Amino acid sequence: MSTTEFNSTKNNTGTRVADFIAFVNDRKTEQVLKSFVLDQVMPHTHVAVGGVDDAIAYLAKIERSPQFLLIDLQNSVMPLSDLGRLAEVCEPSVQVVALGERNDVGLFRSLLKIGVRDYLVKPLTVELLKRTVNVAEGKVSPVMLARAGKTIAFAGTRGGVGTTTVALNIARHLAEDTHRRVAYVDLNLYGGAANSMLGIQSNNGLSDVLQNVHRLDPQYVERTLIAKGARLFVLSAELDYGNLSPFQGGALARVLELLCDSFHYVILDVGSLTDPLAGDAFDYASRVYLVADPSVHSTRETIRILRFIEDRDNNPPTSLLLNNPNAASTGKVQAADFTAAVGRAALYEIPFEAKAVTVAENLGEAPNEKAPNGFNQTIMRIARDLTGQPAAAERTFFQKLRFRRR
Known part of the structure; x- marks a missing residue:
């Protein structure tokens, strides 16, 4: 391993400490970094040719972590896992810039989600580094994301499994108890159950926006939403049976883009999986919750629907929720058998609540149920899983990774 150091300081034990540390896989990139640190007059740096394992070995020996860390992921087979190992030897305050040779949007988004400040694609240049690492201000220039909110899709394996009950109560919890702004979109154009569960009437706003996608702006979409309290808003339709609702393909994407600019969470109640809107929902979801019940048919459909979701280009992370919507105690599929058949365990099992x-x-109210392991407590746990970590803008890279690895 070749190493280039520039006036690195030493701590009391003689181990070198640097403000900027970089481990890269090739000499050309090393030379670019050398030129960069000279151009920026950075006195305490450590630049080495090596990979993630070399970086871990070096960082484990020094007393303090650097301000900036640039790590080359070119030869990393599992970059997210490698960054998780790297997190164990670094302080939370490290500002991480990842480097690779693939212009991979999926990888870029995954890295940003776990807190990496930026992802640069080779060949590296001094100018690119200067635009990324602001030495004077001591920070990596922020990457502007197009959408602030998250789109979360809820789908059921069959009718009656309680998809809307689960999704709506999670939306209500996020709005009322965690103080997020939430938009609930019921994709059943002929009238889903969400409006009656909230005690409101539909204004056919969803049909309206889907048919007028080229006229949409934030004000237009806001006017179609029905407020249920200060932070929960509903977008739905209740068309007459037999009426067709013509809308252009991709119309839902524009609606979601505008909603995500104004809401922390956009909850999609997917409804029928045969509806074209269901495919659009999965294509633009940042996460999917699939609700099943402990029946043979639901178990079989879980396998098919998981394959349907995972075969899509977006392939959103999908979690299973095993709901018990009725009191049946005999003849149901046991949780262990469900796991064995599907090939993965349910994230949570939601208990039956009799009344x-x-x-x-x-x-049209929230359930008044307070059992320690009852319905409301499980809804709260699912919401915690969904929110995961504090508001992300200020959360550091290694704090995020450590939370995800617990």
Whole structure:
């Protein structure tokens, strides 16, 4: 391993400490970095030819982590896993810039989600580094993301598994208890259950925006939303049966883009998987929750629907929720058998609630249920899984990674 150092300082044990550390896989990139640190007059740097393992070995020996860390992922087979190992030997405050040879949007988005400040594609240049690492201000220039909010899709394996009950109560919890702005989009154009569960009437706003996609702007979309409190808003339709709702392909994408500019979470109640809107929902979802019940048919459909979701280009992370919408205690598929058949475990199993949920749905209210491991507590746990970490803008790279690895 070749190493280039520039006036590095030493701590009391004689181990060198640097403000800027870089490990790259080729000599050409090393020379570009050498020119960069000279151009920026950075006195305490460490530039080496090596990979993630070399970086881990070096960082484990020094007393303090650097301000900036540039790591080359060109030869990394599992970059996210490698960055997780790297997180164990670094302080949370490190500002990380990843480097690679693939112009891979999926990898770029994944790295940004876990807190990497930027992802640069080779060949590296001094000018590119100067635009990325602001030495004078001591920070990596922020990458501007097009959408601030997250689109979360909820789908059921069959009718009656409680998809809307689960999705709506999670949306209500996010809005009322975590103070997020939430847009709930019921994709059943002929009237889903969400409006009656909230005690509101549909204004056919979803049909309106889908048919007028070329006229949409934030104000237009805001006017179609029905408010349920200060932070929960609903976009739905209730067309007469037999009426067709013509809209252009891709119309939902524009609606979601505008909603994500104004809301922390956009919850999609997918409805029928045969509807073209369902495919669009999965294509633009940042996460999917698939709700199943402990029946043979639901178990079989879970396998098929997972394949349908995972075969799409977006391939969003998908979690299973095993709901118990009725009191049946015999003849149901056991959780262990469900896991064995599907090939993965449910993220949470939602217990049957005999009275509170049904009463709340009929009254358009939140369930008044307080059992320690009951319905509301499980909804709260799912919401915590969804939000995961504090508001992300200021959360550092290694804080994010450590939270994800728990």
